[in-house]
Amino acid sequence: MENxxxxxxxxxxxxxxxxxxxxxxxxxxxxxxxxxxxxxxHLWFLLFIALVLPFTPxxxxxxxxxxxxxxxxQSNEPSSSFEEEIEVQNSNWMQDYSISVNxxxxxxxxxxxxxxxxxxxxxxxTLALKAFFEVKRIKRTTFRLExxxxxxxxxxxxxxxxxxGHVVVGESRHVKSPMTFGFFKNYVVLPANFDxxxxxxxxxxxFLHELHHYKSxxxxxxxxxxxxxxxxxxxxxxxxxxxxxxxDREIAFDHAVLKxxxxxxxxAYGLTIIHFIDKVSRHGNFNLANQFNGPKSQIKSRIEHIxxxxxxxxxxxxxxxxxxxxxxxxxxxxxxxxxxMANDSTHYNFKxxxxxxxxxxxxxxxxxxxxxxxxxxxxxxxxYNEEKSTLRVxxxxxxxxxxxxxxxxxQVISAHNSLIKxxxxxxxxxxxxxxxxxxxxxxxxxxxxxQDIDKRNEAETIQSYLKQxxxxxxxxxxxxxxxxxxxxxxxxxxxxxxxxxSLFTNQLGFKEENIQTVKEAMKLEQxxxxxxxxxxxTGTVNGNExxxxxxxxxxxxxxxxxxxxxxxxxxxxxxxxxxxxxLSILKEKGIY
Numbered sequence: 001m002e003n004x005x006x007x008x009x010x011x012x013x014x015x016x017x018x019x020x021x022x023x024x025x026x027x028x029x030x031x032x033x034x035x036x037x038x039x040x041x042h043l044w045f046l047l048f049i050a051l052v053l054p055f056t057p058x059x060x061x062x063x064x065x066x067x068x069x070x071x072x073x074q075s076n077e078p079s080s081s082f083e084e085e086i087e088v089q090n091s092n093w094m095q096d097y098s099i100s101v102n103x104x105x106x107x108x109x110x111x112x113x114x115x116x117x118x119x120x121x122x123x124x125x126t127l128a129l130k131a132f133f134e135v136k137r138i139k140r141t142t143f144r145l146e147x148x149x150x151x152x153x154x155x156x157x158x159x160x161x162x163x164x165g166h167v168v169v170g171e172s173r174h175v176k177s178p179m180t181f182g183f184f185k186n187y188v189v190l191p192a193n194f195d196x197x198x199x200x201x202x203x204x205x206x207f208l209h210e211l212h213h214y215k216s217x218x219x220x221x222x223x224x225x226x227x228x229x230x231x232x233x234x235x236x237x238x239x240x241x242x243x244x245x246x247x248d249r250e251i252a253f254d255h256a257v258l259k260x261x262x263x264x265x266x267x268a269y270g271l272t273i274i275h276f277i278d279k280v281s282r283h284g285n286f287n288l289a290n291q292f293n294g295p296k297s298q299i300k301s302r303i304e305h306i307x308x309x310x311x312x313x314x315x316x317x318x319x320x321x322x323x324x325x326x327x328x329x330x331x332x333x334x335x336x337x338x339x340x341m342a343n344d345s346t347h348y349n350f351k352x353x354x355x356x357x358x359x360x361x362x363x364x365x366x367x368x369x370x371x372x373x374x375x376x377x378x379x380x381x382x383x384y385n386e387e388k389s390t391l392r393v394x395x396x397x398x399x400x401x402x403x404x405x406x407x408x409x410x411q412v413i414s415a416h417n418s419l420i421k422x423x424x425x426x427x428x429x430x431x432x433x434x435x436x437x438x439x440x441x442x443x444x445x446x447x448x449x450x451q452d453i454d455k456r457n458e459a460e461t462i463q464s465y466l467k468q469x470x471x472x473x474x475x476x477x478x479x480x481x482x483x484x485x486x487x488x489x490x491x492x493x494x495x496x497x498x499x500x501x502s503l504f505t506n507q508l509g510f511k512e513e514n515i516q517t518v519k520e521a522m523k524l525e526q527x528x529x530x531x532x533x534x535x536x537x538t539g540t541v542n543g544n545e546x547x548x549x550x551x552x553x554x555x556x557x558x559x560x561x562x563x564x565x566x567x568x569x570x571x572x573x574x575x576x577x578x579x580x581x582x583l584s585i586l587k588e589k590g591i592y
Contacts, residue, residue: 100543260311538575550582
């Protein structure tokens with residue numbers, strides 16, 4: 001797939017958010033006595049960082065992808081869908097048969113996931129808009145304080161906390177609890193007629209608490225939490241975390257107020273909260289505001305912390321900083337996992353200045369795809385469809401070129417003895433139902449022959465060779481006998497050409513005699529002084545030919561041209577069609 005699957009993003013988001021929430025909660029429990037009140041609150045800022053990570057473009061993540069497999073495949077017996085004989089200049093020079101694999105329709109899963117996710121987000125956005133308009137209603141109905149004494153008290157509290165910014169203070173009949181809100185213009189709003197049942201000291205405690213919210217920019221944090229709650233509505237761990245964040249924040253600012261008060265006033269501050277909850281009949285939920293009041297369970301926890309308040313030492317603050325740093329490193333440790341999942345290596349990073357891009361859209365009519373040609377003498381690439389030329393897709397039977405080389409290198413087969421006996425399994429192709437040598441197996445594209453070579457080599461050896469070649473994403477997670485058949489192994493047309501260049505100019509350290517053996521097995525025909533070498537490949541999924549390849553090169557005494565063609569559509573993208581397109585282009589350019 002060209003883009004990361006929506007379902008994959010869903011899994012990434014769920015895993016990252018869940019692991020981070022659990023990690024922070026465990027850290028809070030384990031290091032409870034080593035964390036200050038503000039330190040416990042600040043740990044949650046690491047969650048905000050983690051929630052952003054899945055949506056960070058992969059190129060900005062500081063780790064390489066580790067080739068996480070993105071699709072699940074299950075193969076069947078070879079189907080009757082195969083590449084027919086390719087007729088070129090009335091010469092019957094290659095047959096290539098494709099194996100059909102069954103694949104669950106990931107697009108349906110993506111669509112269902114997207115619909116559910118966006119439906120939930122739409123519902124949460126509706127709730128957020130409702131909260132936004134409720135805050136606007138409170139703003140409209142807020143009138144400035146008339147009590148001069150209270151106004152002076154508010155200014156004194158601002159001065160005590162070194163706040164110079166403009167903050168509107170007022171009262172409204174639509175609030176049940178003192179609250180702070182506003183993004184550009186900040187408000188501290190109290191219930192109507194509050195001065196009739198609150199003493200000046202109690203009002204002072206409320207102002208100090210609310211101004212601590214303002215000073216710490218908590219309104220911005222509220223908006224951030226609303227955004228993340230819209231995106232991560234499906235994760236109960238995130239809901240739990242946000243409830244804990246609000247509680248930890250209130251406790252942190254309770255402690256901040258207590259630090260600014262004399263010890264004899266600590267009890268009075270706690271009683272203010274209790275006195276206030278007695279006066280307010282119900283708790284309103286405004287996610288975009290910071291409220292002095294809260295649920296009874298939250299109030300109980302706050303009172304317990306107030307009762308056990310102790311002045312925080314510098315050592316405690318230092319421990320909090322160390323714990324925050326260590327936990328931050330652990331959160332960052334998720335980046336390689338995110339990178340591996342989010343970047344499924346769908347594109348090759350091709351950098352070459354000597355490239356000529358061309359328009360071959362007529363030749364590729366009805367197909368998505370790309371053509372890549374390298375002129376050895378001019379040291380120049382000719383490419384049709386830049387984006388598709390670096391798109392990695394399954395190599396299918398083109399991988400057999402390298403399977404043969406691996407078998408030769410590890411002496412599973414040799415140039416003089418490449419015979420592998422047929423095990424008696426009946427295939428729908430007569431040419432498969434007999435003993436095979438390398439030449440016959442390459443000509444008839446006998447899949448079981450190359451699967452047998454790979455199994456004799458074993459996965460570790462194959463993986464080592466793939467890494468040595470830098471073969472595409474080198475991902476064998478699809479299984480030893482299926483990884484190259486519309487499964488985990490993927491490679492781009494540009495990489496196919498680069499590999500052919502490296503292989504047949506022997507830049508990779510393989511034995512020259514083995515390279516020559518593979519080269520002979522790839523030879524298709526000789527046209528005067530020019531030789532055509534190549535291998536087709538067809539990806540057949542659920543009976544439909546969706547991915548066609550033709551790779552190879554044209555060799556003459558004067559020059560060598562390396563090429564790779566890939567075509568894709570929903571039903572008839574075969575290696576035969578890729579070969580026909582390639583030969584038409586080569587003929588038009590006078591190459592072959």
